[in-house]
Amino acid sequence: MTMNEEYQPINCDDYDNLELACQRNWVLNLTLRSGETVTGIAREMLSKKRVExxxxxxxxxxxDVRLDYIASFTHPELGTVVVSAE
Structure with missing residues (x-):
């Protein structure tokens, strides 16, 4: 994925789950569309130049992880959430 790809907003429910994870400082296991996995504490949502x-x-x-680069995320209280486009 290149940084020049047009941003594709994610589904509102998926966005809301990520916001909840930030509010509660949950440790998330992210799987990116590239196949890479990232594990860390969700801190905040940010919008820069129309990209979230x-x-x-x-x-x-x-x-900073572009929301449209996230394929799925996992937390024990949420289960696995497969991120879909808006």
Whole structure:
């Protein structure tokens, strides 16, 4: 995936679940569309230049993950959520 790809908003329910994870500082296991996996603490949602990001703390380092790059995320209270387009 390149940074020049047009952003595709995700489903509102999936967005709401990510917001809840941030409010509760849940540890999420993310699977990205590239196949990469990321595990970290959900910190906040951020919008930059019409692109939405999840800020996740991975081993003390903040990472911005484009929401449309997330294929799924998992947490014990949510189960596995497969992210779909809006």
């Amino acid at each position: 990001y999840l800020i996740i703390d991975v081993a003390g380092t903040s990472q």
